[in-house]
Amino acid sequence: MSTPLPSLYDHAIADLPLPAGQPAFRRQQLADWLYRQGVAGFDAMTNLPAAMREELASAYRLEPFAATARFPSRDGSVRYLFTLPDGKQTEAVYMPYAGRRTVCVSSMVGCPAGCAFCATGALGFGRNLTRGEIVAQLVAVARHEGIAPTDIRNVVLMGMGEALLNYDNAIGAIRTMIDPAGLDMSPRRITLSTVGLPNRVRKLIGEGLPLVLAVSLHAPDQETRARIIPTAHAHPIEEIMASLEEWQAAIGRRITIEYTMLDGVNDHAWQATELARLLKGLNSHVNLIPFNPWTDSGFAGTPRKRLAEFERALQQAGVSVSVRFSRGRDAGAACGQLALQGAERAPRPAAGPAA
Ligand code: SF4
Numbered sequence: 122m123s124t125p126l127p128s129l130y131d132h133a134i135a136d137l138p139l140p141a142g143q144p145a146f147r148r149q150q151l152a153d154w155l156y157r158q159g160v161a162g163f164d165a166m167t168n169l170p171a172a173m174r175e176e177l178a179s180a181y182r183l184e185p186f187a188a189t190a191r192f193p194s195r196d197g198s199v200r201y202l203f204t205l206p207d208g209k210q211t212e213a214v215y216m217p218y219a220g221r222r223t224v225c226v227s228s229m230v231g232c233p234a235g236c237a238f239c240a241t242g243a244l245g246f247g248r249n250l251t252r253g254e255i256v257a258q259l260v261a262v263a264r265h266e267g268i269a270p271t272d273i274r275n276v277v278l279m280g281m282g283e284a285l286l287n288y289d290n291a292i293g294a295i296r297t298m299i300d301p302a303g304l305d306m307s308p309r310r311i312t313l314s315t316v317g318l319p320n321r322v323r324k325l326i327g328e329g330l331p332l333v334l335a336v337s338l339h340a341p342d343q344e345t346r347a348r349i350i351p352t353a354h355a356h357p358i359e360e361i362m363a364s365l366e367e368w369q370a371a372i373g374r375r376i377t378i379e380y381t382m383l384d385g386v387n388d389h390a391w392q393a394t395e396l397a398r399l400l401k402g403l404n405s406h407v408n409l410i411p412f413n414p415w416t417d418s419g420f421a422g423t424p425r426k427r428l429a430e431f432e433r434a435l436q437q438a439g440v441s442v443s444v445r446f447s448r449g450r451d452a453g454a455a456c457g458q459l460a461l462q463g464a465e466r467a468p469r470p471a472a473g474p475a476a
Contacts, residue, residue: 130253229282
């Protein structure tokens with residue numbers, strides 16, 4: 122297999138390459154075609170000189186994906202399966218609801234964190250996505266949905282992967298999303314999800330980005346957490362909470378707590394009490410997520426009645442909480458399900474990455 126050309130999307134807009142002799146304003150024109158128009162080929166960039174287009178096309182690719190498959194769901198969401206030039210696959214989900222167009226993007230192929238209930242975790246770690254492979258998911262989704270990339274105003278980095286373990290590429294992609302010459306999004310509408318890596322959360326403070334930080338807590342006690350999330354072995358829950366408090370003190374934004382409801386694992390009444398205690402003093406909102414079963418996961422979802430009781434117990438303890446249902450259940454909604462269908466399953470790590 123020949124080495125694919127590098128993608129233009131891997132460049133920050135200020136560093137977009139220009140052929141020798143081209144004036145700087147061509148860079149803005151090029152950015153416009155990439156991020157405002159989201160065109161599929163250099164030929165469509167009609168206000169660029171033909172020689173410039175030819176030179177760019179000989180050195181770069183536009184689309185970083187070798188193939189894109191679209192899986193519409195009955196609830197209106199659309200799952201995307203992207204095949205990368207090396208044959209590996211990653212996923213995104215388009216969710217057009219209530220006047221908002223949201224895309225959930227991936228930061229990796231598979232995930233090294235290996236959470237026991239997660240279909241992506243069962244894939245093991247494939248590789249990090251490049252900056253371009255992350256941001257171009259938005260452009261590709263927009264093109265396939267017949268909208269402009271800038272019509273997408275909400276992004277969640279909650280697909281495959283632990284974004285903070287692919288730190289530079291994930292932050293680089295976010296910087297292109299918020300660049301006024303790029304997708305011109307508000308950082309306040311970008312959600313970055315993490316399993317809870319205190320050192321990386323502290324590093325994120327230094328970026329000064331008012332993102333929504335979503336933390337996959339999934340259990341309020343160290344023992345249960347360590348059972349379902351391998352990274353918990355390296356990061357005690359108190360250390361994670363301390364880093365969240367620091368992030369909130371610096372950035373001033375409410376933190377989202379993700380909590381997948383697993384029958385008989387993390388849904389006991391005492392765990393609701395413990396979760397409320399843990400979150401005291403932190404400005405947070407808890408998303409209770411009904412588990413989306415996938416073959417051989419070994420877990421079952423909390424029955425609806427008990428889920429409602431858990432929610433009520435949190436409310437009574439003064440916790441801001443709601444139930445968030447997964448979209449696209451009929452189209453393989455559990456993140457990683459599409460790719461898992463065509464992949465060998467990896468052995469689970471005994472303990473996750475400690476970064
Ligand atoms: S839940 Fe998130 S961090 Fe855990 S394995 Fe799945 S993708 Fe990775």
